[in-house]
Structures are given as C-alpha cells and as structure tokens.
Amino acid sequence: MTTDWDVTALLEGMARDLRPLIDPEQTAMIGIFTGGVWLARTLHAALGLQQPLGQVDISFYRDDFSQIGLHPQVRASDIPFDVEGRDLILIDDVLYTGRTVRAAMNEIFDYGRPARIRLAVLVDRGGHELPVTADVAALRLNATAGEHIKLRGPDPLRLELEQRGPQP
Numbered sequence: 001m002t003t004d005w006d007v008t009a010l011l012e013g014m015a016r017d018l019r020p021l022i023d024p025e026q027t028a029m030i031g032i033f034t035g036g037v038w039l040a041r042t043l044h045a046a047l048g049l050q051q052p053l054g055q056v057d058i059s060f061y062r063d064d065f066s067q068i069g070l071h072p073q074v075r076a077s078d079i080p081f082d083v084e085g086r087d088l089i090l091i092d093d094v095l096y097t098g099r100t101v102r103a104a105m106n107e108i109f110d111y112g113r114p115a116r117i118r119l120a121v122l123v124d125r126g127g128h129e130l131p132v133t134a135d136v137a138a139l140r141l142n143a144t145a146g147e148h149i150k151l152r153g154p155d156p157l158r159l160e161l162e163q164r165g166p167q168p
C-alpha cells in the first residue's frame with residue numbers, strides 16, 4: 001500500500017466531512033488519548049466549536065486491562081461540558097478492533113447520557129471485532145495483521161506504517 005500520507009491534508013478532509021454534521025454552538029468534541037487528542041485539537045479549532053474540548057484516557061476501561069496492565073502514561077479524563085443530551089464527536093487516530101472506542105463510550109456514559117455520538121478517525125484500518133464503524137474516516141485501508149499504522153506527534157504529526165508481526 002502507498003504510505004505517502006499527508007496528515008495535514010487528511011485532517012482537512014476530516015474537517016470538511018464533519019462540518020455538515022455539527023452545530024458549532026452545541027456539538028462537543030472528545031479526543032481519545034493520545035493520538036485522538038492531538039487530532040481533536042486541530043479539528044476543534046478548524047470547526048470553530050464553542051464547547052471546550054474534552055479528552056478521555058481509556059486505560060482503566062479497556063476490556064483487556066487485566067492482560068496488558070496499566071499504560072505507563074495514564075492521564076485523567078477531562079470532559080468539561082454537560083454530556084447529558086448532547087451531540088458528541090469522538091475522535092481517534094486509528095480504528096482497528098473497535099475496543100478502544102467501546103471503552104471510550106463506556107467512560108463517556110459515566111458522565112451522562114449523550115443524545116448521539118459520532119465517530120471520526122484518521123484511519124480505519126479494517127479488522128473490526130465489534131460492531132463499531134466510523135462516520136468519518138480520512139483513510140480506509142485493509143491492513144494485514146502484521147501491519148501497524150502509527151500516528152506520531154504531536155509536532156509534526158506523522159502517520160507511519162510499521163511491520164510488527166508475521167508477514168502474510
């Protein structure tokens with residue numbers, strides 16, 4: 001697959017696709033640590049959202065928490081607006097199995113019951129294990145099990161393809 005990815009252009013595409021889905025006064029955005037928060041900062045500004053940006057760290061909510069233990073850099077989640085009845089845009093860098101998104105939604109529901117959650121990701125790499133789909137994805141790939149798509153940053157943001165497992 002081509003790996004000549006321009007993250008700035010991909011972010012512009014995400015903002016363009018999100019614009020018709022939002023009400024800048026009411027819609028709120030939440031980024032998932034770490035890469036999702038980097039992207040959400042740019043998208044939040046580009047879309048002129050008036051609710052403050054939220055962030056979630058799903059380390060304690062993962063369904064494989066007991067297997068992988070605690071991430072060395074756990075940060076507190078911060079949702080500085082009322083979630084109840086609100087339209088939310090959840091941002092992450094990569095959608096793979098869908099377990100991170102599921103965990104993020106579990107955490108968000110601890111704050112209240114949103115009216116709607118839409119998911120926007122930089123890359124949907126395929127391989128979903130849960131019924132989670134992205135409403136907006138700048139890139140949709142069919143990555144193999146041995147390929148890992150990694151967002152590095154925050155400045156500059158770079159999207160890289162790494163080989164981490166057995167080759168097909």
Ligand SMILES: O=P(O)(O)OC[C@H]1O[C@H](OP(=O)(O)OP(=O)(O)O)[C@H](O)[C@@H]1O
Pocket residue numbers: 032033034035036092093094095096097098099100101
């Ligand atoms: O759909 P999933 O199978 O849950 O995978 C997607 C997640 O994997 C990566 O996070 P990772 O846990 O590797 O941490 P990172 O944010 O530090 O890269 C990525 O940032 C996504 O959040």
Ligand SMILES: O=c1cc[nH]c(=O)[nH]1
Pocket residue numbers: 094096125143147148149150151
């Ligand atoms: O390719 C992948 C799979 C899971 N998480 C990532 O960040 N990239």
